[in-house]
Amino acid sequence: MIEYPEIDKYASLDSPMHRFDPRAKIIAFLFLIFSVVLIPDLKIAFIGLFFAIFLLILSRIPLTFVLSYMKWVAMFVLSFFVILAFTFPGEEIARFYFLHVTAEGLYTGLLITVRAFSAFILIFPMIGTMRVDTTIKALDRLKVPNSLVQMLMFTYRYIFVFIDEFQRIWTAMESRGFKLRTTLYALRTIGKAMGMLFVRSYERAERVYQAMRSRGYTGDPKTLVEFEIRMKDYLLAVSIIGFAVSLHVVSFIVM
Amino acid sequence: MKKEVIIIRNLGYTYPDGTRALENVNMAVYEGERVAIVGPNGAGKTTLLLHLNGILRSTDGQVEVFGKSVGGVKREEIINDVGIVFQDPDDQLFMPTLFDDLAFGPINLGLNEKEVRERVKKALSSLGLSGYENKCPHHLSYGEKKKASLAAVMSMEPRILVLDEPTANLDPRSRAELIGIIKELNEREGITIVIATHDVNAIPALADRVYVLNRRIIAEGTLQKIFSDFELLKENNLEVPEVFKLFEVLRCFGYNCIELPLSIDEAIEHLTRTVETEGGHIHLHIHEHTHDEVKKLKSKYEHHKTS
Numbered sequence: 071m072i073e074y075p076e077i078d079k080y081a082s083l084d085s086p087m088h089r090f091d092p093r094a095k096i097i098a099f100l101f102l103i104f105s106v107v108l109i110p111d112l113k114i115a116f117i118g119l120f121f122a123i124f125l126l127i128l129s130r131i132p133l134t135f136v137l138s139y140m141k142w143v144a145m146f147v148l149s150f151f152v153i154l155a156f157t158f159p160g161e162e163i164a165r166f167y168f169l170h171v172t173a174e175g176l177y178t179g180l181l182i183t184v185r186a187f188s189a190f191i192l193i194f195p196m197i198g199t200m201r202v203d204t205t206i207k208a209l210d211r212l213k214v215p216n217s218l219v220q221m222l223m224f225t226y227r228y229i230f231v232f233i234d235e236f237q238r239i240w241t242a243m244e245s246r247g248f249k250l251r252t253t254l255y256a257l258r259t260i261g262k263a264m265g266m267l268f269v270r271s272y273e274r275a276e277r278v279y280q281a282m283r284s285r286g287y288t289g290d291p292k293t294l295v296e297f298e299i300r301m302k303d304y305l306l307a308v309s310i311i312g313f314a315v316s317l318h319v320v321s322f323i324v325m
Numbered sequence: 326m327k328k329e330v331i332i333i334r335n336l337g338y339t340y341p342d343g344t345r346a347l348e349n350v351n352m353a354v355y356e357g358e359r360v361a362i363v364g365p366n367g368a369g370k371t372t373l374l375l376h377l378n379g380i381l382r383s384t385d386g387q388v389e390v391f392g393k394s395v396g397g398v399k400r401e402e403i404i405n406d407v408g409i410v411f412q413d414p415d416d417q418l419f420m421p422t423l424f425d426d427l428a429f430g431p432i433n434l435g436l437n438e439k440e441v442r443e444r445v446k447k448a449l450s451s452l453g454l455s456g457y458e459n460k461c462p463h464h465l466s467y468g469e470k471k472k473a474s475l476a477a478v479m480s481m482e483p484r485i486l487v488l489d490e491p492t493a494n495l496d497p498r499s500r501a502e503l504i505g506i507i508k509e510l511n512e513r514e515g516i517t518i519v520i521a522t523h524d525v526n527a528i529p530a531l532a533d534r535v536y537v538l539n540r541r542i543i544a545e546g547t548l549q550k551i552f553s554d555f556e557l558l559k560e561n562n563l564e565v566p567e568v569f570k571l572f573e574v575l576r577c578f579g580y581n582c583i584e585l586p587l588s589i590d591e592a593i594e595h596l597t598r599t600v601e602t603e604g605g606h607i608h609l610h611i612h613e614h615t616h617d618e619v620k621k622l623k624s625k626y627e628h629h630k631t632s
């Protein structure tokens with residue numbers, strides 16, 4: 071069974087992050103993520119990481135949930151770490167046959183790793199504390215271009231439908247003896263199945279468009295949503311943004 | 326004299342790939358009535374329905390709704406009058422939450438926020454879906470999605486409701502619920518109903534008049550007239566309701582009747598009347614022709630089997 075994406079699985083919990091106004095939350099966290107990703111100094115980067123973990127704990131989202139997604143990021147980032155450690159020019163501190171490990175390489179690799187993990191962890195208190203449709207509507211209220219918002223809305227809605235369709239195609243294939251192997255035949259079959267999925271999606275899109283026109287669609291769907299921004303939200307946003315800025319001020323001083 | 330709300334004159338339609346889908350279709354629907362369009366798969370039923378709200382506009386013939394030609398009217402006006410519920414609910418529930426789907430129509434009609442919320446609430450409760458506002462469609466069962474797609478059209482409060490295979494793939498309870506809801510919409514609010522279906526057992530509950538479509542209009546009339554014409558049904562891959570078949574069998578056993586009931590309700594009425602007029606009893610007996618007649622009846626109903 072292919073799993074549905076459920077980033078908002080814990081959106082119904084209660085925490086200061088959950089109660090943070092969606093629009094202010096998105097802006098504040100985007101600021102923080104950009105800041106954390108651009109920190110030039112490793113020590114400050116660690117402070118950024120700890121702050122990210124702090125916000126995650128504040129949001130009450132279970133760590134096991136975050137860790138289950140973490141492995142994909144870790145694989146990607148750690149390979150960078152290894153490559154950088156071995157190829158970055160600088161003062162050699164160890165040697166394995168023809169491969170050198172440099173101090174600068176280790177430093178840069180570690181910096182990138184810490185920054186990536188910080189950014190990744192911050193996504194959870196930002197987006198994991200709201201229902202996906204709330205996030206999309208908040209983006210709409212933040213004046214994100216309407217066509218982009220529509221794309222996000224329909225992608226979210228129909229990703230489940232496509233997963234189901236692919237699952238059905240897959241079950242049908244397995245019921246007729248198909249086994250997943252790395253043979254050319256298997257890969258071609260999977261390719262054809264994905265092709266079928268595209269065709270079905272295209273046809274479905276036609277039908278959805280007819281249904282939308284039958285209910286008056288003219289090009290920019292409006293949604294009704296109640297967002298109320300309060301003083302608490304402004305304060306929280308300002309403190310987060312302030313912290314993000316201070317990280318850079320401090321790294322500037324330190325360097 | 327009842328007002329005609331839909332008039333279709335000489336409608337023809339060809340698909341972009343050249344296939345002729347509709348040929349010289351003439352149809353009239355009166356206010357408050359319930360009309361069923363039956364026909365085999367590929368008869369053009371869905372194509373015909375899509376002409377009713379201007380999604381398809383053919384230059385070959387005319388379609389008028391409430392006296393205005395569908396080709397000449399703006400989109401917002403048509404959807405005020407005609408709401409189409411398509412067959413696959415996943416094609417019609419395209420917003421992230423049910424509330425958004427039900428609000429989509431009213432927002433496009435230009436209603437203010439308060440009115441939109443009221444319409445959504447009303448549509449949800451009339452379909453028994455109160456409390457489902459924030460549900461994402463993929464968390465609903467098929468029956469619930471079918472009801473939700475009907476609710477999404479009803480929130481626009483159209484005067485004509487068009488449904489494409491509303492009972493398809495539903496479990497018996499959901500099917501009965503949906504039929505009940507459609508009946509109520511017609512009886513309580515006077516909404517005109519047009520249904521394309523081949524669920525012949527549902528037709529007695531949902532329609533007063535039937536059009537048989539197979540690219541052209543083959544026949545039109547009351548349910549009795551259409552279902553009594555066996556050749557017509559056979560040529561168009563259709564059948565009579567089970568209750569009707571049962572009474573045809575009873576006829577072989579001596580049950581006397583000219584007009585056969587099409588549904589359980591009609592059967593109850595029929596039997597009660599017959600019992601009363603025959604002095605408190607119904608007589609069934611086996612006479613010399615009974616077995617032959619029953620055999621003929623069975624082979625008649627198994628005409629699709631290649632012997």
